[in-house]
Amino acid sequence: MIDPGRLNTRLTLQAPVESDDGQGGVVRSYAPQAVVWARVVQHAAREGVDADADRAMLRVAITLRGGVALTRAHRLIDGARIYRIVSWRKRDAGTWLEIDAETRLG
Template identity: 70%
Template sequence: MSDPGKLTTRLTLEAPAETDDGQGGVTRATTAQAVLWAQLTAHPPREGVAADDARAVQRVTITLRGGVALTRAHRFSDGPRIYRIVSWRDRDRGAWLEIDAETELT
C-alpha cells in the first residue's frame, strides 16, 4: 500500500490493564493507547462454518502506517466492534503495518 488516502477508518488501539480487586485477584480491562487511521479489508467467510454456530467471525486485514508497537494482547475497537489481533507483518521496509484480525458478527 502506498496511498495514505486509503486510511479512512479511525480505530482505537487498546492495551490490557489489570487493577487490584482488593481480594487478592485482579480486574481485567482495557485502556485506550492511541487513535489511528487504518484501512480495513474484509475477507470472505471460511468454508465449513456451521449455520447453527454460536458465533460468526469476520476476518479482516487492518493496514496502518508503520511504527506501531503491538502484542497479541492488544486489540482495536471501532465503536462497539472489537478486532482481536491474530498476527501482523511489516510491509515496504516498515512503512506500513498489515494486521490480520478477527471480529465477531452480531
C-alpha cells in the same frame, strides 16, 4: 505500497490494564493508547460459525502506518466493534503494518 488516502477508518488502539481483584486474581480492562487511521478489508472466504459458537467470526485485514508497538493482548476498536489481533507483519521496511484480526458478528 498502499495509497495513504485509502486509510478511511478511524480505530482506537487499546492496551490491556490489569488490576488486583482482591481475591488473588486480576481483572483486565482496556485503556486507549492511540487513535489511528486504517484500512479494514474483509478476508475472502474466512467468515464462519464454529459448531459450538453462538456468533460468527469475521476475519479482516487491517493496514495502518508503521511505528505502532503491538502485542496480541492489544485490541482495536471501531465504535462498538472490537477487533482481536491475531497476527501482524511489517511491510515496505516498516512503513506499513498489516494486521490479521477477527471480530464477532451479531
